Amino acid sequence: MPEGSTGGSRPETTPGSATAIPKNNKRRNLMELYPFPLPITPIYLPSITNNPLSWLVAGYAYWTAFPKLALFSDESRANQPSLTPVNCEYEYISSAIIFKVTSPSGMITLWRSGFFGKGSLSRSDPSWSTRTARRVMGVGTVLTSEEITNLRRQERMGFKNARDRVQQMELELRRLMSQETTPEKIIKERTAVLEAEKTKLAELRADLQKKPVKLATTPIDEEIREEDLQLVHPVTGELTQLEYLQLMPCEAVFLTLIGCLKVPALPTSWSVLQMVVSGSANCEELIRCIVYHHYRSLGWCVRSGIKFGTDFLLYKGGPPFTHAEHGIIIMQNQKGCRNTRWVDISGTARVVGGVKKNMIIAFVDVPEQDAYAKVVDGKEHDEVKLGVLYGLYKVTEVGYRRWVPSRNRE
Amino acid sequence: MSQTTESSVLLDIEDEVQDWRALSSLSKSDQVIPKRGEKDFEPDGTDFQSNILEESRTAMYDALRGARGHSSKQHVQAVFHQSLGLACVEQPKGPFFKSMGKSDKLNVWLTPEEVIYLAERGSISVLTELGLEMSLEHLYSCIYNEDNANVIEQYQVYAHLKRHGYIVMRHEEKAEGTPRKHAKQVEQSALAVISNVWKSLCLILFHGKPNWGAVGIGMVKALTNPATALFTPITQTSYFQRASKAVVHYLRQLKLIPYPLLHPQHYLSSRYTSFKQILISLRIVPHYDLFESHEVREKSPYQITYNVWKPVPSFKKSDPPTPDFQVCVVNTDTTKFPSLAEIQTLFNTSDYVPQSTDTSHRGIPNNKVDKNGTLKKPTTPAQKATLARIARLRKMDKRLKFGYRNVILAITNCGVINYVRLSEVDFSREEVYEESVLRRGK
Numbered sequence A: 001m002p003e004g005s006t007g008g009s010r011p012e013t014t015p016g017s018a019t020a021i022p023k024n025n026k027r028r029n030l031m032e033l034y035p036f037p038l039p040i041t042p043i044y045l046p047s048i049t050n051n052p053l054s055w056l057v058a059g060y061a062y063w064t065a066f067p068k069l070a071l072f073s074d075e076s077r078a079n080q081p082s083l084t085p086v087n088c089e090y091e092y093i094s095s096a097i098i099f100k101v102t103s104p105s106g107m108i109t110l111w112r113s114g115f116f117g118k119g120s121l122s123r124s125d126p127s128w129s130t131r132t133a134r135r136v137m138g139v140g141t142v143l144t145s146e147e148i149t150n151l152r153r154q155e156r157m158g159f160k161n162a163r164d165r166v167q168q169m170e171l172e173l174r175r176l177m178s179q180e181t182t183p184e185k186i187i188k189e190r191t192a193v194l195e196a197e198k199t200k201l202a203e204l205r206a207d208l209q210k211k212p213v214k215l216a217t218t219p220i221d222e223e224i225r226e227e228d229l230q231l232v233h234p235v236t237g238e239l240t241q242l243e244y245l246q247l248m249p250c251e252a253v254f255l256t257l258i259g260c261l262k263v264p265a266l267p268t269s270w271s272v273l274q275m276v277v278s279g280s281a282n283c284e285e286l287i288r289c290i291v292y293h294h295y296r297s298l299g300w301c302v303r304s305g306i307k308f309g310t311d312f313l314l315y316k317g318g319p320p321f322t323h324a325e326h327g328i329i330i331m332q333n334q335k336g337c338r339n340t341r342w343v344d345i346s347g348t349a350r351v352v353g354g355v356k357k358n359m360i361i362a363f364v365d366v367p368e369q370d371a372y373a374k375v376v377d378g379k380e381h382d383e384v385k386l387g388v389l390y391g392l393y394k395v396t397e398v399g400y401r402r403w404v405p406s407r408n409r410e
Numbered sequence B: 001m002s003q004t005t006e007s008s009v010l011l012d013i014e015d016e017v018q019d020w021r022a023l024s025s026l027s028k029s030d031q032v033i034p035k036r037g038e039k040d041f042e043p044d045g046t047d048f049q050s051n052i053l054e055e056s057r058t059a060m061y062d063a064l065r066g067a068r069g070h071s072s073k074q075h076v077q078a079v080f081h082q083s084l085g086l087a088c089v090e091q092p093k094g095p096f097f098k099s100m101g102k103s104d105k106l107n108v109w110l111t112p113e114e115v116i117y118l119a120e121r122g123s124i125s126v127l128t129e130l131g132l133e134m135s136l137e138h139l140y141s142c143i144y145n146e147d148n149a150n151v152i153e154q155y156q157v158y159a160h161l162k163r164h165g166y167i168v169m170r171h172e173e174k175a176e177g178t179p180r181k182h183a184k185q186v187e188q189s190a191l192a193v194i195s196n197v198w199k200s201l202c203l204i205l206f207h208g209k210p211n212w213g214a215v216g217i218g219m220v221k222a223l224t225n226p227a228t229a230l231f232t233p234i235t236q237t238s239y240f241q242r243a244s245k246a247v248v249h250y251l252r253q254l255k256l257i258p259y260p261l262l263h264p265q266h267y268l269s270s271r272y273t274s275f276k277q278i279l280i281s282l283r284i285v286p287h288y289d290l291f292e293s294h295e296v297r298e299k300s301p302y303q304i305t306y307n308v309w310k311p312v313p314s315f316k317k318s319d320p321p322t323p324d325f326q327v328c329v330v331n332t333d334t335t336k337f338p339s340l341a342e343i344q345t346l347f348n349t350s351d352y353v354p355q356s357t358d359t360s361h362r363g364i365p366n367n368k369v370d371k372n373g374t375l376k377k378p379t380t381p382a383q384k385a386t387l388a389r390i391a392r393l394r395k396m397d398k399r400l401k402f403g404y405r406n407v408i409l410a411i412t413n414c415g416v417i418n419y420v421r422l423s424e425v426d427f428s429r430e431e432v433y434e435e436s437v438l439r440r441g442k
Helices: A023-033 A052-064 A104-112 A128-137 A145-178 A184-210 A226-230 A249-257 A269-276 A284-297 A342-354 A369-376 A382-391 B006-010 B021-027 B048-065 B112-121 B136-143 B151-163 B190-207 B212-223 B225-236 B238-253 B275-282 B340-349 B381-402
Strands: A089-093 A096-101 A245-247 A301-304 A312-315 A326-332 A358-365 A394-402 B076-081 B086-089 B108-110 B124-127 B167-170 B306-309 B325-331 B406-413 B416-425
Touching: A096 A104, A096 A249, A104 A245, A128 A226, A145 A184, A245 A249, A249 A269, A249 A284, A269 A284, A269 A382, A284 A301, A284 A312, A284 A326, A284 A358, A284 A394, A284 B275, A326 A342, A342 A358, A342 A394, A342 B406, A342 B416, A358 B381, A369 A382, A394 B340, A394 B381, B076 B112, B086 B112, B108 B112, B112 B124, B112 B136, B112 B151, B151 B167, B151 B306, B151 B325, B151 B406, B151 B416, B340 B406, B340 B416, B381 B416
Parallel strands: A326 A358, B076 B124, B325 B406
Antiparallel strands: A089 A096, A096 A245, A301 A312, A312 A326, A358 A394, A394 B416, B076 B086, B086 B108, B167 B306, B306 B325, B406 B416
16 A cells, blocks of 8 residues: 655545546546646637638737736636736855745745645645644535545545554464364354455455545544634734745746746846855756756756655656656766765665656756856847756756666566 | 565565574475565564574474485596696586587587686586696686786686586677667658658757857858858948847847847747657757767776676577676776776676667557456547556666676675676766646646
């Protein structure tokens, strides 16, 4: 029973949808909830038919429309495209930069379209306010991923307890059987009971894998402290938002580059990039930005892979759709610079393989420092510079996978 | 994991402890793969566990007690020629020689690892050139040579693969110029040219690629070579440049022409009608292409050591097919993790059956079989589309997991072998994003 440890939430599936293609409905729901892989919406033209009038309509729509930022309103799931990018603050804590998005609508936008960032008080998506609203004010019915995990864990505990009981019964029976004085009749009775219990256990197990998670009808008895009550605004009755969405530096660079994020003090993506890189051509953060950009531009959802010992994880749709499929390790392809230890790479591969992901080594060609400096010190516009700089690097992928002789023979 | 579930098949079989009782049931000719039962963790006070252990032990001894040996008719003798480093078999008998050794007109010649392997198995006896029986120790000392420091590691890998049932032969570098290239699709049809021109025109006109001006100027230059001489003095003046800047700025504010790519305003000012276009416009990081590394060949400590085939009855050692796997033996004490050039050199020296690199969306929908074993045929177009989609994604996953060309590294560390498959993967050829009606939202 693989445990969903990828930081992904598994939203409710509708029961009884196990027809020919069961996953389709779930996918449809998710697609409606998370329609865009980036916070931009392209122009969707009205359909073109044989009627020449429809051509005019489409043509007019084409010339008047522009892509928008996919900004969602909080309450309804309907998207209201907007033209203003999400605001982002940054602050230094000792020498590290933290990029923060604090507005609730911005957090939702960045999470729903592309799964950017991580909620500071949540496991991945910023769900603190939902959970706290239910706990303190008793409102809301949507389950957050943390709550689903908790419920699943409780269910599994229940199953394990039941299994322990059955095993205990089995042991007692064995003991009885080894004593010659036990009458035959008792053994027979006990065996029948045990068999019944075992079938029950098997059913429980099957249920565990199929059953959708449901919110418990009785609220969880948790003590509400005074501090909790202080979170609720006395007049409006609204919850104070304590959570913010923290972005990786490479996410912040990428989002400003596509115009979806605005760091007020840093007007262009180039200035955001300059903020996080060190000034040498082989700066690790710069290479992370480039590799991140590479996979985002190919349509993958990229998130940090620190939990699995890799630089990045690639998701096909995003955490709610599927588990991550690939773990990316970045290596610089420089001559005379090989300090990868066999032990390290083997260990990482074993972990990545153990959670059923595919390990990819992304070798990055790094330009000479002179070529780098020439671009950085050049007088071009910031956006031109950025394009030229990214063009100096190059990504090559090599798959690394354990091979087992006994399993490849047939 | 306490029960045998489907997923446990994927777990590591190697890490399991052998239950020898399976052997006694096999000898009774029922050909069922034994099920793994529940694990016991601690003594439970009954003799249940010890009985199982005893049964297993007896089964193992029974299996080992069976008389092994060969008839005198099958007895094979080899003569080890120290100067050649090879052993000569004058009368080859038995099934081993189907996939081992090299035969000339009279004899079969065995390589050192083949001799040791057969001698360790007890399948041949080895004599010196003087006709004296050689011990295993003697044989081992004879195959050690100074040119090849990894000879023991190579033998360990050889024997390990042989004992797993594979056919293993030493890899010989083929003459240069053997085609191992990818089959490139022919794309230069007239239609493709036209559509490419159209595509680039669209990009220039609507999406404000930063080099659109350069393209235009290049085209003009090519057409009217003398005329450019007239225009350059004008376009070079700062007044003209300032004026043109102002015009461009004004036009951008009117949203008549878009901001250049990577400008924060770009995606709000240019016209993209699908997500795919947006993604394509973002692809500015150069990446590896399948067709480019064929020339990389460096002298490196990484050389393919063995060709490995899955055991097939039709195997002919005189005319072997393309190997299923190619193994490069590496010693962790002497060799570091390979660089990219070394990995690519390995790919380039491997034997590769060129396969289609077509990654288009066409997929054959494979029919689903339900629990009762009956075929479920897709009925509605929606179901068909879903099945086609699943088939396409599966193919893509396979390419990303196993790659195109690949080589297996046998990483040895003091006799422990770890096999790793390095493969050539190309994410840039795959289209993971799916444009769908569902994406359009409501």
